[in-house]
Amino acid sequence: xxxxxxxxxxxxxxxxxxxxxxxxxxxxxxxxxxxxxxxxxxxxxxxxxxxxxxxxxxxxxxxxxxxxxxxxxxxxxxxxxxxxxxxxxxxxxxxxxxxxxxxxxxxxxxxxxxxxxxxxxxxxxxxxxxxxxxxxxxxxxxxxxxxxxxxxxxxxxxxxxxxxxxxxxxxxxxxxxxxxxxxxxxxxxxxxxxxxxxxxxxxxxxxxxxxxxxxxxxxxxxxxxxxxxxxxxxxxxxxxxxxxxxxxxxxxxxxxxxxxxxxxxxxxxxxxxxxxxxxxxxxxxxxxxxxxxxxxxxxxxxxxxxxxxxxxxxxxxxxxxxxxxxxxxxxxxxxxxxxxxxxxxxxxxxxxxx
Numbered sequence: 385x386x387x388x389x390x391x392x393x394x395x396x397x398x399x400x401x402x403x404x405x406x407x408x409x410x411x412x413x414x415x416x417x418x419x420x421x422x423x424x425x426x427x428x429x430x431x432x433x434x435x436x437x438x439x440x441x442x443x444x445x446x447x448x449x450x451x452x453x454x455x456x457x458x459x460x461x462x463x464x465x466x467x468x469x470x471x472x473x474x475x476x477x478x479x480x481x482x483x484x485x486x487x488x489x490x491x492x493x494x495x496x497x498x499x500x501x502x503x504x505x506x507x508x509x510x511x512x513x514x515x516x517x518x519x520x521x522x523x524x525x526x527x528x529x530x531x532x533x534x535x536x537x538x539x540x541x542x543x544x545x546x547x548x549x550x551x552x553x554x555x556x557x558x559x560x561x562x563x564x565x566x567x568x569x570x571x572x573x574x575x576x577x578x579x580x581x582x583x584x585x586x587x588x589x590x591x592x593x594x595x596x597x598x599x600x601x602x603x604x605x606x607x608x609x610x611x612x613x614x615x616x617x618x619x620x621x622x623x624x625x626x627x628x629x630x631x632x633x634x635x636x637x638x639x640x641x642x643x644x645x646x647x648x649x650x651x652x653x654x655x656x657x658x659x660x661x662x663x664x665x666x667x668x669x670x671x672x673x674x675x676x677x678x679x680x681x682x683x684x685x686x687x688x689x690x691x692x693x694x695x696x697x698x699x700x701x702x703x704x705x706x707x708x709x710x711x712x713x714x715x716x717x718x719x720x721x722x723x724x725x726x727x728x729x730x731x732x733x734x735x736x737x738x
């Protein structure tokens with residue numbers, strides 16, 4: 385089917401590290417009856433046409449009418465069940481939690497990514513005001529917990545925008561999250577993204593800020609091995625993989641949901657010991673995925689892939705931290721927003737798929 389081939393090509397184009405990390409971002413295409421959306425936890429770069437989850441749009445529409453529980457956990461379980469019931473026969477996988485948001489846009493193709501160039505603005509203290517100047521036709525939304533709450537709010541904001549402007553928005557910027565781009569053709573999507581990236585690149589140039597991150601020389605293998613041995617003694621996982629690079633100006637708090645999922649909200653800073661790690665765990669409720677010690681930054685995970693991904697997200701966060709200076713400095717997620725992501729089953733599922 386041509387429409388699935390096109391969205392697959394777009395997924396690959398916008399599945400590079402300039403736009404997403406890990407299993408972040410999602411894409412979709414639609415007909416009158418069917419919404420095809422990226423499976424949760426998969427990578428955009430690895431998508432194939434047959435992997436997209438097909439949802440019956442009429443059945444999915446029941447989500448917009450049901451009265452949901454006020455308790456977040458109960459609400460998300462109900463929403464997950466409704467979405468699962470909308471999956472069409474023969475389709476496998478679990479649809480992205482943001483499928484209803486994709487369904488709320490009339491455009492044939494929707495591509496949602498988290499580029500660091502965009503998140504320099506969406507995570508900046510002055511991002512909202514500057515967005516109105518740089519992208520006057522865009523829809524900006526302040527931070528909302530992902531999932532059902534976000535989808536329903538965005539659905540209403542899309543309607544309001546369409547009533548006021550005679551058409552739906554082509555660009556939706558979400559604070560501390562990323563951007564949605566909608567278009568009826570692949571070239572329209574590409575053109576909108578080019579406008580976004582070119583506009584932001586020019587703005588950063590005017591401010592004298594680049595996405596180049598200053599990183600100290602990598603630690604030697606012996607230093608990495610020593611830290612790995614220490615962590616193996618301190619952490620609960622029997623298997624500890626370590627990825628390392630030289631010191632950089634690392635983020636010291638939650639920036640976006642993706643950074644929380646893959647690298648956690650806070651790094652452990654200092655020489656690792658069982659006592660220090662236990663204190664960190666008691667304070668934050670989890671063991672660290674990023675350790676800063678011995679003049680280096682270490683990504684930690686049960687596998688080499690997850691350790692490298694944690695470090696990759698820490699580096700991405702550092703780039704966002706630097707770029708946000710063009711928008712008044714970094715505006716970290718609130719404790720309430722952070723705790724929702726840390727305890728959200730959907731994000732736990734997504735992390736496990738990598």
